[in-house]
Amino acid sequence: MRRLITSILIAGIFALLGGFAVITTGVYDVAATAPHRPITRWVIETARIRSIKAHAAAIQVPPGFDDPANIPMGVEHFAAHCAVCHGAPGVPRGDIARGLYPPPPDLAKAAPFYSAAELFWIVKNGIKMTGMPAWSDHSDAELWATVAFVRKLPAMSEQEYARLVMANMAHGAQHLHGSEEGWPAPTPSDGHPHH
């Protein structure tokens, strides 16, 4: 029994030294062009999914967040901040997304894996050690509208997306001419510069 415990301890010390050597000698390749080994991928993906679920558990979904009236705000936000990396129906990802590792997923495919609260948590907080930024400087109203829009992506055609974006651009033009008719009023908590 003693010998067994000693052997386990010695094996443990060697494993620690080995890990320390990998970290300090520089053999680990941090290049975005060197894909993860399956074990590393498993560790990162499991940690990410468990972390998102645990952290989003306490988030209260505001009733009516996916009201059709919020979709214009959601599409505006998505087209301006998300499509460059994630693409959109009929819109390929931008240049910046091509060199990212891990690559930004197509949200029409990825969104159904998450609840509304989880999507909100991801968008508000971002994901460490990936290209996914936190958008915590945006108002919660904008982020919930973006979540509502993202949840519509799986069923959205290119034509529908194009129509929504065009309607928004027309809204922007109206905005310049001082007409707000038919569009939801900006939320009072909306303090960030691009509005």
Ligand code: HEC
């Ligand atoms: C600079 C590029 C970039 C921008 C801009 C960006 N993302 Fe991401 N996003 C990423 C990357 C990279 C990942 C993958 C992270 C990972 O694999 O862990 C990601 C992951 C996600 C995920 C989780 C998907 C999954 O499969 O786990 C969601 C949801 C998401 N982004 C939504 C958004 C929304 C909504 C916006 C706009 C407000 C946005 N992202 C803007 C790069 C970006």
